[in-house]
Every structure is written in C-alpha cells, then in structure tokens.
Amino acid sequence: MAQRVLVVEDSPVIQRLIDMTLKSGGFEVEFSDSGTEGLEMAMTCSHDVVILDIGLPGIDGWQVLEALRANEATATLPVIVLTAHGRSRVQDEADSKGANMALSKPFNPVDFREAITSLLAA
Numbered sequence: 001m002a003q004r005v006l007v008v009e010d011s012p013v014i015q016r017l018i019d020m021t022l023k024s025g026g027f028e029v030e031f032s033d034s035g036t037e038g039l040e041m042a043m044t045c046s047h048d049v050v051i052l053d054i055g056l057p058g059i060d061g062w063q064v065l066e067a068l069r070a071n072e073a074t075a076t077l078p079v080i081v082l083t084a085h086g087r088s089r090v091q092d093e094a095d096s097k098g099a100n101m102a103l104s105k106p107f108n109p110v111d112f113r114e115a116i117t118s119l120l121a122a
Helices: 012-023 035-044 061-070 087-097 109-121
Strands: 004-008 028-032 049-053 079-083 101-104
Touching: 004 012, 004 035, 012 028, 012 109, 028 035, 035 049, 035 061, 049 061, 049 109, 061 079, 061 087, 079 087, 079 109, 087 101, 101 109
Parallel strands: 004 028, 004 049, 049 079, 079 101
Antiparallel strands: none
C-alpha cells in the first residue's frame, strides 16, 4: 500500500512540483491550500506524513504544527516544514515546535523525495 502524504501548501506551482515528485516515487498525495483545512484533514484522515508550508492563509503553518502536537491522535505524526524563509531560523523554530524536519524552497526534487523516504523509514 502506498504511503499517504498530506501537503498543506497554498502555491499551485509548488503543489504541482510536489505532486510530480512524490507520485513518481509511489506516494499517494493529498493537498490542502489553507492552514485551517489542512489541520482538519490531518486530524480526520490517516496520513503517514504531513508536509507543511509556514505562510498559509487562515492559520499559519506554525499554528497547524502546534495543534497537531497538542492532539494525542496526531502528536507523533511526522511533519516536515517546507518554507522559503531563512533556513537556520526556520530550522530552530521547527525543532522547538516539534517538526521532524525543515526543508527549504526551492528544493531539488530527488533530495526532497529521499528526505521523505528516509523520515518514513526511520
């Protein structure tokens, strides 16, 4: 069975890139383009990992991450923060809020897919 990925990202261009990158690796991919909807999907559907943009309409990615970590059902769900903001600052905040990994945009598709595969294999 394919591993399920929830991508919470508001850019259609980045969504298409992630879709092509992950589907070619055998992943099943679902998308949300807002923090509120993404949080609801993460809470009500079964996913193996969440890829979470920080700058989202509605509630931002940090708020989504905090809500996921505060809920017993999603507290250990792997979350990868994906952002175009400064790498070191985002990595520090991602670590402090309980993200499993932080990746920068733009990204290399092969490296991106390998990072997700490695996280899920751990």
